[in-house]
Structure formats: C-alpha cells, structure tokens
Amino acid sequence: MRPVPRWGSPRRPKERSRCLHSTWATGLGRFVYKLLLLRKLLSVKMIYLVAKAAVGLVLPAKLRDLSRENVLITGGGRGIGRQLAREFAARGARKIVLWGRTEKCLKETTEEIRQMGTECHYFICDVGNREEVYQTAKAVREKVGDITILVNNAAVVHGRSLMDSDDDALLKSQHINTLGQFWTTKAFLPRMLELQNGHIVCLNSVLALSAIPGAIDYCTSKASAFAFMESLTLGLLDCPGVSATTVLPFHTSTEMFQGMRVRFPNLFPPLKPETVARRTVEAVQLNQALLLLPWTMHALVILKSILPQAALEEIHKFSGTYTCMNTFKGRT
Template sequence: MDLKVLGSMLFFPIQMIYYIVKASVLSLLPSRRKDLSQEIVLITGGGRGIGRYLAEEFAEQGAKKLILWGRTEKCLKETCEQISLRGTECHYFLCDVANREEVYKQAKVVREKVGDVTVLVNNAAVVHGKTLMESDDDALLKSQHVNTMGQFWTTKAFLPRMLELQHGHVVCINSILSQSPIPGAIDYCTSKASSLAFMESLTLGLLDCPGVGCTTVLPFHTNTDMFQGMRVRFPQLFPPLKPKTVAQRTVDAVRTNTAFLYLPWTMHALVFLKSFMPQAALEEIHKFSGSYTCMDTFKGRT
C-alpha cells in the first residue's frame, strides 16, 4: 500500500476526533450574536402561526425591514400592521411559493420596492393529515410543491444576490417528522424529509461561501392552527411547543449561525436511537410514547 494513502488512513480518525472535540468545546462556550440592524428579512407563510411569531421576534431583535409572503391577504395585513406599530418597517406581498413564476416575479418586485433580502425564512407549509389511500392526488402534489419545491424557487430567487454581497442567511422551518415520520400525515412527512435533504445539501454547498449561512429548525409538534386536531397520547410527557418559543430559538440560531436546531433538545436522542435500534424496538417505543398515535383528522397551512 502506498505510504501516502496509509498515512491518510491513519490520520483521518485522529482528525475526526479532533474536530468532534473542538466542536463540542465550542458548543459549550457563549456564542457571539450577529447584529440584525441591517438585515432585510423575508418570511414565507408570514401571516399566521409560527410565521407571525417569527416576524414579531425578528422585529424585537432589531431587524431593519420585514417582508411577509403568503396567500391570505387578511392575515398578512394584520401581521404587517402589528409589526409596523412596533416601529419596524414591514411590507407584505401575496405569493404562493408553489408557483415558480409567481415567486420569481414577486422576488423582483421585492428587490425594486424594498431592497435586497439578506435573511430568507422558508416557513410556508401545508399538511392534509391523511393516510396515503385517503389522500387526494392534487392534495399530495400541493404538499410537495409548497413544502419542498417552494424552497427551491425562493432560494434560487434570493441566494445569488446574497452570494454577490457575501452576506446572507437561508432558514428552513422543518419538522422532527422529517426524521421520525408518522402514519397519518404521509404527505407532510415526505415533503419535510425532502426539505431536510435540500437544506443539508445547501448547507454543505455553502461552506466555502463567506458570509452566507444556513439554519434548519426541526421542532416537535408545535401548538398552531396548522395542527389543530392532532392529539398526543401523553401530553404531559410530550407537551407541544409554543410557537413563540420556536420563533425565539430560531432567531437566536440565525444570530449564532447555528446550522441545525432540534426543539426540544431531547429530539437529538430520538435521532440517535433511530440510527442503531432495531425496527421492532422503534415500533414499540412509537406505540408507547404515542407521539401522534392518537389523531383526529387534521389539516392546515401556513
């Protein structure tokens, strides 16, 4: 065997241990938080649910301008007025992220009327809450178009300018269901798994791009209208997250340039267990913990 290859093979584990220890130590140290006073933040699905709380939190943390995208003007207008009353410049535009042409058209309007978006928050999502055989074909397509493909269009619309400026951040509000699916929301779980792969690939692809970062948020069941009707077997053990908490932690993750954020932190254990436990054991845990095993029909959108 070539000595150079042998040396690389021997050095690789040592290098990995070094970076693991380094990352662990750095995670324990207080992080310097980025100033948001010059940031122009665009939030898809910004009129309601987590999107509304995100808008409020970005405003609270000093963002320069906020832009809200969504499909329901009433909600967008209400949220925009609330943000404006706080003293933060806020604009809203009707835009269905599933429509590629509409996204590109509205992105151009945003640049002309408001300025260059420096923080893109892909929050818009839909869920129909049905099994595969109960799901309408058009509804299944809608989930994939909004939850996954919409991210392609918005990111393609705004990322190039971020790269030119060497300044920007792409955020995805994902879900722990992307890594721990449930049977009653097959459209949502599938689209969120695709969305996670998109963000993982994008995050790695931007490692050599100075000034541009990514954050993927993977929360447990959040108490919003989108999942109204969903019930957890043991709500005392597995309480739903508050949307305000998700928003606060998300903005903090942007400010600290955190790549992946699991909410609550115990979701790390779930992902770790799935990596080595037998399928039969995982099925038993799923049946016991319930995480969504008792469900009414639910559907929603943001």
C-alpha cells in the same frame, strides 16, 4: 538460436519485479503515512470543535447584529410565521417582508410589526408556483431592496392516509413544502452570494426524521426539505458570509395541526409558537446549522440509529404517535 530477452539477460525480469515491488511498497508507505497524518489532524480538529461547542454552552456567545438585515418570511401571516416576524422586529431587524396566500392575515401582521417601529411589507405569493415566486421576488427587490435573511416557513398538511388522499392535495403539499424552497432560494441566494451576506432558514419538523401515519404528504415533503437543506448547507461551506439553519421542532400548538393528540401531553407537551420563533432567531444569530426542539428530540435520532424497526414501532404505539392524527382537524 535463442531469442534475446527484451529486458536483457534472463535475470532482469526478476530484478524488475523486485523494483516494482519496492516502488509499490514505498507508495503504500507514503499513503499510510499521509492517512495517519490526516487522521491525527482530523482528531485534533474534532477535539477543538467539540471543546468549542462545550464552551459555547457555558459562556454566552456573541449574537449577530440584525440592524442591517432585510428579512423575508414565507407563510408570515399567522402561526409561527407571525411570531417570527415579531421576534425579528423585536431584535432590531431593519426591514421585514411577509409572503403568504391570505391577504387578511398578512395585512394584520404587517400593521402589528409597523406598530413595533419596524418597516414591514407584505406580498401575496404562493411559493408552490415557480413563476409567481420569481415575479414576486423581483417586485420585492424593487420595493424593499436586497433580502439577506430568507425564512422558508410556509407549509401545508393534508392529514390523510395515502389511499384516502386526494391527488391534487398531495401535489400541493410537495409543491409548497418542498419545491417552494427550491424556488425561493434560487430567487434570493445569488444576490446573497454577491454581497457575501445572507442566511437561508428552513422551518422544518421533527417528522422529517420520524414519520407518522395519517400525514404521509407532510412527512414526505419535510423529509425532502431536510435533505435539500443538508445539501445546501454543505454547499455553502466555501461561500463566505452565507450560511443556513434548519429547525426541526416537535408538535407546535398552531391551528395547522389542530386536533392532533399525543398519549402523554404532560410528558410531551406541544411547543408554543413563541418559543419556536425565539429559538429560531437565536439560531440565526448564532449561525447554528441545526436546531432540534426540544433538546430531548436528540434522543430520537440516537434511538432510530440503534433500535430495530420492531422496537421503534412499539415506541410509536406506546407514545400515541401511531394514532395521533386520528383526531386531526387542522387547516391546509
């Protein structure tokens, strides 16, 4: 005797196959429809955002009021850090806190800011030391109050090739330039999230996008810091009132990179610390996520994405960046 098929008559499996095919086709159709709808919505939103940015280039945007903001600047005793303190004070910041490792420089900058009429304090702190960062952050909260703008500016450069580098110096670069930003951000971001008011700023470098020989420690640490800020910025999208800014300046004329030489200084002049500080504070007031200085550095991003490696190497040699660290005399 023939066994009775599980699904009834011998023709039922075919019907079930057609039913499954129909269900699959319907599901696919719905998926395609949703995909097209989302693509249309994305296109509309992208057009709106591009148009908004274009209008912002023509019409002056409203700048954030800094009169209620407490600003902390690491590496604030000299160089770009000192100029940042001056710029924040000139734009009405309520209080300014400076961190650094050299008390003489910190004290001089603090006195200068106080003479401008802005309350200013300094603390000796090595941002590469995790426990020191957490302890000093606690002291800042007790003496000054909540920090609402954190500017991670502290950095060092060893200025050697890999094989000529001292191991301790390499570690120092990574601890200060990269890990230091982890510790300072972890120390101050939680309170910013509670207040729904805060801004994290990273003074990075264009070398994070285009490395050069002779500064392998600096380039590596800055590339890591850039990835840190990219991830942090995206992670703050759903955090009201808290945002981030990453600044990528070209070579800046400070003693940190003293002796560095490019082949065409008139074509690629070093930036002034005052310019970097001014544009950085403006970016904070405009809530700008990424700032490349000068604007011509945007071409670098485009070239790196379309040119073969051999062509990029020729550009490095032609521009002099291939040998620019040969005359380096900067400080660490």
